[in-house]
Every structure is written in structure tokens, then in C-alpha cells.
Amino acid sequence: GDNISLGSKLLPGMLFFLCLKPRIPYGKKYNKKWLLTALQNKCSVPFKPVHTEGHKAQFYLEDAFTAHALVRASRQITDSEGPLHASKRDFKWIQCMAKRFDSSQRTLDLNQLRSDPDLVSQNVCPILSRKIFMDAVVKIIEENIPELVHLNLSNNKLYQLDSLADLITSAPHLKALNLSHNQLKTEKVLDRLKGLKLVDLWLEHNPLCDQFKDQPSYISAVRERFPQLVKLDGYDLPLPIVFDVVATSTIPPCKGSYFGSEEIMFLILHFLQQYFSVYDSGDRQPLLNAYHDGATFSLSQPSSQSLSREYHKDSRNLKHLKDPSTRFRLLKHTRLNVVALLNKLPKTQHDIASFNIDVNTHTSMLLSFTVSGVFKEVEGAFQDGVRAFSRVFIAVPAGNSGLCIVNDQLFVRIATMEEICSAFATPAPTPSSSLVPALSTPKQEMLSTFSLKSGMNLEWSQKCLQDNNWDFNIAAQIFTQLKVTNLECIFRL
Amino acid sequence: DSTGKGLLDFRSHVDASCRYSEEFTNIYYDCMDKKRRTLTRLYLDKATLVWNGNAVSGQAALGEFFESLPSSEFSVQTLDCQPVHELATQGQTTLLVVTAGQVKFDGHKQRYFNQNFLLTAQASPTSDQPVWKIASDCFRFQDWSS
Numbered sequence: 001g002d003n004i005s006l007g008s009k010l011l012p013g014m015l016f017f018l019c020l021k022p023r024i025p026y027g028k029k030y031n032k033k034w035l036l037t038a039l040q041n042k043c044s045v046p047f048k049p050v051h052t053e054g055h056k057a058q059f060y061l062e063d064a065f066t067a068h069a070l071v072r073a074s075r076q077i078t079d080s081e082g083p084l085h086a087s088k089r090d091f092k093w094i095q096c097m098a099k100r101f102d103s104s105q106r107t108l109d110l111n112q113l114r115s116d117p118d119l120v121s122q123n124v125c126p127i128l129s130r131k132i133f134m135d136a137v138v139k140i141i142e143e144n145i146p147e148l149v150h151l152n153l154s155n156n157k158l159y160q161l162d163s164l165a166d167l168i169t170s171a172p173h174l175k176a177l178n179l180s181h182n183q184l185k186t187e188k189v190l191d192r193l194k195g196l197k198l199v200d201l202w203l204e205h206n207p208l209c210d211q212f213k214d215q216p217s218y219i220s221a222v223r224e225r226f227p228q229l230v231k232l233d234g235y236d237l238p239l240p241i242v243f244d245v246v247a248t249s250t251i252p253p254c255k256g257s258y259f260g261s262e263e264i265m266f267l268i269l270h271f272l273q274q275y276f277s278v279y280d281s282g283d284r285q286p287l288l289n290a291y292h293d294g295a296t297f298s299l300s301q302p303s304s305q306s307l308s309r310e311y312h313k314d315s316r317n318l319k320h321l322k323d324p325s326t327r328f329r330l331l332k333h334t335r336l337n338v339v340a341l342l343n344k345l346p347k348t349q350h351d352i353a354s355f356n357i358d359v360n361t362h363t364s365m366l367l368s369f370t371v372s373g374v375f376k377e378v379e380g381a382f383q384d385g386v387r388a389f390s391r392v393f394i395a396v397p398a399g400n401s402g403l404c405i406v407n408d409q410l411f412v413r414i415a416t417m418e419e420i421c422s423a424f425a426t427p428a429p430t431p432s433s434s435l436v437p438a439l440s441t442p443k444q445e446m447l448s449t450f451s452l453k454s455g456m457n458l459e460w461s462q463k464c465l466q467d468n469n470w471d472f473n474i475a476a477q478i479f480t481q482l483k484v485t486n487l488e489c490i491f492r493l
Numbered sequence: 494d495s496t497g498k499g500l501l502d503f504r505s506h507v508d509a510s511c512r513y514s515e516e517f518t519n520i521y522y523d524c525m526d527k528k529r530r531t532l533t534r535l536y537l538d539k540a541t542l543v544w545n546g547n548a549v550s551g552q553a554a555l556g557e558f559f560e561s562l563p564s565s566e567f568s569v570q571t572l573d574c575q576p577v578h579e580l581a582t583q584g585q586t587t588l589l590v591v592t593a594g595q596v597k598f599d600g601h602k603q604r605y606f607n608q609n610f611l612l613t614a615q616a617s618p619t620s621d622q623p624v625w626k627i628a629s630d631c632f633r634f635q636d637w638s639s
Contacts, residue, residue, distance in 0.1 A: 249563045251598055254637040255546030292578065300573045302593065318511055318572040328507050331575060356637075358543045360629040361611055366581035368589075370609060370631050388635065390607040392591060396581050406578035409591045411571065411607060418639060 043073035096126075097140055106147055110137065111178070112155035128156040129183070134163035142170030150176040154202065158182040161192045168195040176200035180233070184208050190225045200231040256467060257357045264359055265464075266454065268369055271395075271403045272357075273460040276350050280375075284342045291335035292396065292406045297342070298331045299410040308346050308382050311412055338408065346382070350375040351424050352463050360392075367403065368394045374415050374423045386415040386423050443470060506576050514574035514590045517612060517625060522567040525559075532559050537613070537626040544632045563599040570594040577611065586614040587628070593635075605635040 096118055100109045113119070113126050126133050141148055148171045158179065167174055177198055184206040201222065203209060212218035219237060223229055230237050259265035278286050298316045301307050316330040332338045354373040361368040372390040377383055390411045398404035415423065439447065439462075451461035524532050533556045536542075541550040542558065549558045569592050577587035590610045597603040609631050614623040 249561055249600075251562060251601060252545070252547050254634060256638075258543050258546045258548055260548070292580065294578055294580075296575045296578070298573055298575060300571050300591070300593075302571055304570075316573050318515060318574065319570065324508050324511070327511050328504055331507055333503065356546075356633075358546065358631050358633065360543055360609070360631040361541060365583055366577075368611060368629065370607075370633070372607065372633065390593070390633070390635075392589065392609045392631075394577055394581055394589060394611075396578075406581050407575050407589055409573055409575060409589060409609070411573075411591065411593055413593075413635075416636065418636065 039070065039073055042076045043069050097137070097144075101145060105150060106145070106173070107150035107152070108141070108145065108148055109152045110156065111152045114156070128153065129158050129160075131163055134158075135166075138163055138166045138170060141167065146171055147173055149173050150178075150200075152178040153182070154178045155181040158184060159189075160184075161189050165192045168193070174198070178202040179206065181205040186211060187221045190222065194225050196226070198226040198229055201226060201229055202233055204233040257355075258359060259357065260359045260362060264362060264367070265357075266456075267367075267403065268357055268359070269456060269460055269464060272355070272371065273456055276352070277457075279342075280347075280349050282347055284339060287342060288335055288339050290403075290405055291338055291408075292404050293335055294333070295335050295338050295406050295408065296331055296333050297338040297408040297410070299341075299345075299412065301412050305414050307387065307412060307414065308377065308380065308385075310345050314341060346380050347378045348375045349378050352459050353466060354419075354423060355463065365396060366394060367396075368392065374419055376424070386420045387412050388415045388419055389413075446470065510574050510576045510588050513588060513612070513625065514572060517588075517590060517610075518569055518572055518592060521610075521627075522569060526565050526567055529559055529562075529564070535627050536630070537615070537628050540627050540629060542630040542632070544630075545634060545637050563601065565599070566597045568595045582613070586623075588612040588625070606632060607635060608632045 096116060097108065097110075099118070100116075101107070102109070110128065113128055116126075119126060128134050128137065141151075151167075151171075151174060159182070161179075161184070174196055175198060177193075177196070177200070180202040182205075184203070186208050189208070203222065209218065212221065219232060222232055223237070223240070227240060230239060257265075259268065275287070275290055278284060278290075299311065299314055300317045301311050301315045303315075303317055303320050306312065314330055316327065318327065321327055321330070332341050351374050356372045357369055358372075359367070359369045370390060370392050372388070374386055374388050377385045377387065392407070392409045393403075393405055394407035395403040395405050443465075447458060447462055447465060450456075450465055451458050454461060454464070456464065521532075521535060524535065533552050536552065536555055538552055539550065540552075540555065541548065542555060543549075544558070549555055571591075571593040573591045575589045577589050581587070588611070590612060592608045592610075594606065595603055596606050610627050611629045612625045613628045615626050617624040
């Protein structure tokens with residue numbers, strides 16, 4: 001396979017290989033117990049040697065700090081020949097595994113890892129049957145090659161699969177697994193891997209295979225854990241018969257704004273144009289004219305997010321707020337109280353192009369609609385922070401075909417990465433803005449005509465055209481049908 | 494004085510609204526997740542639903558719509574409510590309930606949603622007690638455009 005560099009991510013729990021060599025090459029074999037005791041007495045840091053081997057006393061340790069401490073400790077230990085000699089080696093798993101990963105096939109071949117020439121030349125012995133090594137392998141897979149499809153762990157003296165259980169979440173695309181030529185003793189070890197959607201499995205030359213009285217019971221036991229398996233030990237299995245359960249229906253496609261009628265659309269767009277131009281102006285006091293005397297307002301934000309203090313302070317989330325007095329206090333009643341709170345909220349700039357409007361209800365007495373979109377904070381500690389909102393307005397008719405708000409509920413949250421990237425990205429209606437590309441000339445002409453005919457400003461006219469895909473025919477239809485005079489002067493600000 | 498009494502009424506109205514909205518939310522989402530076939534009973538005959546921009550109205554269409562949705566697992570994380578001003582409702586007691594949270598539809602990834610309802614108190618043909626019915630329902634995924 002390719003020589004891929006998997007990067008030099010430091011693995012938490014990276015292993016250090018400490019080798020204590022006796023000074024005399026043919027010297028006696030150290031009594032392991034004596035050595036460990038001596039080290040533990042001298043070492044300032046508690047340590048747990050993972051593996052010791054023969055007379056070379058190799059220790060596998062989890063961190064550089066402990067390794068250092070052990071090296072220092074070892075120098076203080078003397079035998080009849082003098083102080084012991086210890087050397088510390090990093091065991092770079094990642095380079096080793098990189099060589100064994102084929103990115104085109106998404107295969108990782110760890111067959112007989114202890115014979116790997118690179119590792120042997122470093123005098124390192126990765127024993128995958130040890131939890132600490134297998135955990136390291138799984139961690140590397142999770143962080144570097146989560147797209148793994150084939151994994152070969154044959155010939156590694158594995159007797160349990162506990163560490164591999166994490167592969168279910170770390171390597172969700174894993175389909176083929178080779179566990180042949182290991183020491184797996186009973187079928188129960190496979191239970192740890194239930195959840196892996198294996199299609200191809202090698203288990204031969206494990207003691208567990210001898211436990212079955214015949215081939216069908218072997219296949220059956222394996223299939224119990226991996227129902228989608230179609231290949232076992234290289235042999236094709238008969239395809240499983242499934243049930244035609246209506247597993248998943250689809251959800252209907254999501255659409256944009258729903259107004260119900262063009263008259264309502266213009267009524268609401270005109271209203272919102274005026275509302276948000278005041279809302280974003282820096283002084284929200286004039287909004288008093290938009291609200292009914294007995295209007296109510298409340299706001300809520302997700303309890304897990306930390307928005308500006310002003311939102312947080314007045315957030316009314318009945319799921320977490322149980323005290324009746326506080327619940328009452330946070331519902332602002334009468335337009336004076338409503339606008340007083342609105343004026344305390346941080347200054348905003350709304351991205352009109354992002355607005356989506358759903359009209360829930362429309363009767364002769366009531367118009368209820370939900371506006372969602374994004375805005376950014378233009379001052380304060382969170383300046384330029386982008387927020388997403390969903391706001392329900394309930395309004396009654398006001399003089400001059402206008403709207404008068406009786407209920408207003410605002411939900412604010414931090415915008416997602418996607419929302420932030422697409423926010424404020426619409427071309428400017430006029431060529432003056434240097435930051436966003438200007439509209440093409442034909443669009444600019446359509447825009448000014450539309451604005452003139454509809455009575456909406458350029459920004460809102462652009463939004464309306466944008467939402468209708470700049471289809472001139474639709475636009476023309478819209479403004480020939482409506483009676484402009486009914487929509488002028490929504491409310492006096 | 495009348496203002497004092499009015500405030501007391503308003504306060505108890507708000508208190509009651511909070512309790513009703515909590516009860517409603519529990520019943521609605523439990524029904525949505527576990528007893529989907531009975532969900533339309535919570536709606537008025539001429540109720541309207543706007544679901545990610547799709548408009549559905551009337552019991553028959555609502556029934557078909559909910560039937561067509563995969564099974565769901567809702568988790569409501571934010572709840573707020575307001576009594577709706579009587580000017581808008583011609584005296585019929587109405588409640589605005591606003592929820593937000595996460596939902597996992599079977600076969601689809603988990604998504605955040607915003608939803609709001611207008612509940613209206615209706616006389617019941619079978620009992621003395623009035624019954625809350627959903628007059629309108631507006632639902633949207635927070636990431637509906639992706």
C-alpha cells in the first residue's frame with residue numbers, strides 16, 4: 001500500500017519503552033522482583049510496568065514524565081557491577097501503522113505485528129493481546145482513519161476483543177475483519193463486537209472454531225452476532241432472508257416561507273420592513289407604536305448556550321424555570337414594559353435575506369406568523385457574533401391596513417457554522433457596498449421596478465425577488481395583482 | 494379597585510397558562526412519539542399545520558400527514574408560553590405555546606427544531622370541562638435549508 005503520513009498526532013497514553021541493560025553482556029539474569037522493588041523505591045513517581053521481558057527488563061509506560069523519572073531512578077540502582085543503564089525510546093505507533101494502511105482500499109493490515117521489521121529493528125515488541133496496545137491501535141484508527149473498511153488482526157495471539165468494542169463507534173464503516181490465527185477461545189468473545197456491521201469475517205484457526213459440532217452451528221453462532229455477514233472464512237454464506245418491514249418512510253421535503261396568500265405576504269413584509277428598520281436602528285423606543293397597550297413579550301434561549309447577559313437574564317424557559325413569581329416577572333406585559341426590555345437587548349443587525357416566514361393562522365381578527373433568520377450583534381462583548389432566532393408574532397388589524405402586535409415571543413440561539421457562513425452573503429442591492437458583490441444590471445433594474453411598484457425598500461424587495469428566484473414573470477404577476485394602496489403606511493412610527 | 498382585580502386575574506391567568514403548557518407539551522410529544530394514530534384528536538377539525546413550509550389543514554389531511562412521517566423521538570429542551578390577548582381571539586381563551594429541542598425521525602439524523610402552537614379552549618360535547626385543542630401548529634427544523 002501507499003506510504004501515508006498519518007500526521008504526528010501525539011497519542012494520549014503513548015508508550016515509552018524503557019530498556020534496562022545489564023552492564024555485563026553475559027551477566028546474570030536479574031531477579032525481576034528485586035529489580036522492580038529497587039526501582040519502586042527509587043522512583044519519585046508511581047509507575048506500573050506494562051510488560052517486562054527476559055533479562056532486558058523492558059518496561060512499557062504511558063507517559064514521558066514517568067519514563068524520565070524511571071530513567072533517573074534506574075541510575076541510582078547499582079548492582080555489583082555498578083549502576084544500571086537505562087535508555088528511553090519513543091515507540092512511534094503512528095509511522096508503523098501508516099506503512100500498513102492502504103488508503104485506496106481503506107485496509108489496515110496488522111497481521112503478525114510483532115514480526116514487523118521496523119519494530120523488530122527498534123527492539124520493540126507490540127503485543128496486541130495486551131489491552132494497552134490494542135487500545136492504542138483503536139485510538140489511532142479513531143483519530144486518523146475513521147473511514148477504515150478492512151482490518152486484519154490475524155496472528156496476534158489475541159484472546160479477547162474488549163478493546164475492539166470501541167470500533168463500533170470509531171470505525172463506523174468497518175465491514176471486513178480478519179481475526180484468524182488467534183487465541184479466541186469461545187464464541188462469547190464475539191459478543192463484544194455486536195453492533196459492528198460486518199459483512200466479511202475470518203475466524204478460522206481460533207480455538208473457538210473447534211467448539212462447534214458442525215459447520216451450520218458455527219455459521220449460526222457467528223451470524224447471531226453479525227446478521228449481515230455474507231462471507232465467513234472466505235466462504236460465501238447463503239444470503240439472509242429479510243422481512244419487508246416498512247423500515248423508514250421519508251420526511252417531506254422542506255420548503256421556504258409559507259404565506260398562504262400574496263396579500264398576506266405583502267402585509268407581513270411591509271410590516272417587518274418597518275419593524276426591523278427600527279429594531280436595528282439603535283433606538284427601539286419607536287416600536288411602542290407597533291404594540292398594543294396590553295401586549296405581552298417573552299424571550300427564551302437554549303439553557304445550554306451562553307448568549308449575551310441580557311438574553312440570558314431574561315430567558316424564560318419553563319422547562320427549567322419553576323418558580324411562579326419568576327415565571328410571571330419574565331413575561332413582559334404592557335407595551336411600555338415590552339419595549340423597555342427590547343431596548344435593553346443588545347444592538348442588532350438582521351440579515352433580511354435570511355428571513356423565513358411561516359403564517360400559522362389568519363382570521364379576520366388575528367394574524368399569527370413565525371419569522372426565523374439570523375442577526376449579528378453590533379456592539380459589546382459579543383460584537384459580530386451571529387445569532388439565529390425564531391420569533392412568533394400575533395397581531396390584530398390596525399388602522400390603515402396595518403398590524404398591531406398583541407403577543408411576541410422570541411427564541412434566540414447561537415448560529416451554527418453553516419448559518420454563519422451563509423449569513424450576510426447576499427449581494428448588495430446597490431453597487432455602493434464594497435464587501436459583497438453587486439447585483440447584475442438586469443437584476444438591478446428588476447429590483448428598482450419592483451420596489452417602486454410594491455412600495456417596499458430595496459432590501460426587502462430584493463428579498464422578495466430572491467425568494468421567487470428572480471423570476472420576472474412571477475414578480476410581474478405579484479405586483480399587477482395586488483392593490484398597492486391598501487398596503488401603504490402599515491402603522492405610524 | 495378594578496385594576497387590582499384585573500392584575501390578579503392576569504397573574505392567575507399566566508400561572509394557569511404555564512401549567513397548561515407543561516401538561517400539553519408532555520401529552521403532545523408523548524402522543525407524537527408513542528401513539529401517533531391518536532395525534533389528530535388533539536387538533537381542531539379545521540386546524541392548520543405548517544410543517545417546514547408544507548401547509549396541511551383539516552383532520553383528514555392531518556391524519557394522512559402524521560401517518561406518513563417516520564416514527565419519532567422528541568426531546569423538548571425549551572418551553573415558553575403566553576396567554577393570547579383576547580382582542581385576537583374574540584373572547585375564546587387561547588394559549589401560545591413555543592417549544593424548541595431535538596427530534597430524531599427513524600432513518601434520519603437527529604435535528605434541532607422550533608415549534609409553536611395556538612391552543613384554544615373548546616366546549617366538550619362529552620363533558621362539562623372545556624378541552625384544549627390545537628388550532629394551529631407551526632414546525633420547522635432549525636437547519637431546514639441544509
